[in-house]
Amino acid sequence: MRLLIIEDEPDLLRALSRALREDGYAVDTAEDGEDGCFKALDCDYDAIVLDWMLPVMSGIEVLTALRAKKQTPVLMLTAKTAVAHRILGLNTGADDYLAKPFDINELRARLRALIRRSAGQARDQIVIGNVSVDTWSKTVTLAGEPVILTAREYALVEYLVLRRGKMVSRTELYEHLFDENEDSLSNLLDVRVSLVRKKIGPEFIVTRRGQGYCIP
């Protein structure tokens, strides 16, 4: 899952991106509205965390520009708490609204819910054969036994599970599982897929040569 955080307060941006990276998200950051808008339009993020009061372009302006082109889920994270602001934010196209100061676990839960809904899943628990994936606790069980996955491995499983039965290209996986600072030409993805297969089973992820990966 790849996120974009647009926040002008450097300390908060750092704390947020660290926490979300530790959850296995690939996180891109932007410190002003213009940069954030450019990135949001350039790349298909799984969700965007957007501040309201930003230099150059306000959060609302970014949201307006984004909504003209894309449906990326947006969570507004702002110090503007008035009801009128919440309404304006949601009406402009935000999918969720969280006021500062916030609890980081609430932010995580809301982001998870946003991503889950945008993938068309209403529940946390997804069962495929004898494999069960819980997007809330970020755990995978195989025939009732927990499987120990790293955060990045789990992210791969979750991304494919949420798009079960669909062919997901390598480019798409790179776009959603790696952030802007990682080298997309490496074989990191192949390594990760083979690690997951070792832990869950060789048939769990199917490779279609030249097309990508799929969980049937």
Added chain:
Amino acid sequence: MKLPPSSLRTRILLWHGALLACVLAAFGFTAHRLHWNGELVRLDRELDEPLSLLHRSLHGQNAREGNPPGPRSAPPVTYEMPKNLADQFVARGLEFSVWTRTGKNLDRSSSMPETTAMPPIDKAVPFVVQRRSHGNMREAYLITPPGECFLVATSMVNEQRSAARLGWWLLALGTGILGIGLLVDAWILRRAIQPVEDIISAAERISRGNLSTRIESTAGAELGRLTNVLNKTFASLDRTFTQQSRFTADVAHELRTPVSVLIAETQGILERERENDEYRETISTTLRSARRMSGLIESLLELAQIESGADLSRSTCDLASLSTEVLQSLQSTVEARRIVLEQKLEKASCEANAAQITQIIANLLTNAIQHNEPGGHVLIETGHSDAKALVRIENSGPGIPATDLPHVFERFYRTDTSRNRKTGGVGLGLAICKAIADTHGAALEACSLPGGITRFTLRMAR
């Protein structure tokens, strides 16, 4: 509309009603009296002729029977009402009675009440017609010098009835007028009191917390003035409360960001074991946030203190020498940022609080240096203009956009370009300057000049 018994309107209405009732009663009574007196005069005139007829007839008989008029010498022997006269009297509804000088009733008409006594003759002036009312009879009588008495009477029943009718009519009329008067009075009072009611309802709305309400303007000099004064008061209350609530909202907003940083950082770091470097970094971030909140609180307190007007001892101070002091303290910053500083300091004395004016100059100069590009230009000028002492500070640099210029003195207002938190500042510096200038009755203005020059001017009354 409800009228509480103690209301001003009720009392005025009651007094007016009582007054009107008295006046009407006096008029009614007078009218009734005049009417009654008129009736009596008419009756009396009607009785005059029969009385003289009666007198003449008796006088004639006396003369015939050799009873010369004399002081109570002897009573007339007989008296008999001539038949034709009696008939005439009866036909006209008149009664008569005749007494001798000894008081003996000589003759009287048949329907004359027996109770009718002979009028007292002692006080009577002879041959002058006297009148009296007796029961429902009006009587006229004449006493001769010897003491004989002739009395003619007529019934007043019709007159009394018409007088009573008049009385009732006057009473009804009076009551009607009183009622109409009270209604008109109530209407006038209501119109006169309406502004007061408006004021009361506006004050009630305000007391319920609707501070934007105003009293509708009303005519009338006294209440109009009161309305103006109250509206001004309401407006200033409204302004104060709006400022207060906006300020509270601003403070909450400004505190939210550092608190968010604190919570997010500490929550993140506490989730698992970390490297020492990570702990160090997090602790220094939290320290930075705490310092920012502390700075905000200090600035807020300072602002509150300035606005409360406390500690405003004034003395004669020279803006040029204050500026020199500030420049000395900022020397190192100027050098570090390689600012080209130009000074045109002329003596400019004014009455002011030296510490506060120093703060204005320091804040403006610090801004001029910090929001400047490295190697930029800063000009400080002091002097007199139009009987004002003034300080003018100009700096090159990115400049302030025209849309932001009117707002630079607002609390927590930051232009987009200056909103970078790395330069520090909580957005209260210029608000503090403005507050100080306001307590001094001085003018502080900002304007943009061509070429990205920003100019701040402080004008002090001398």
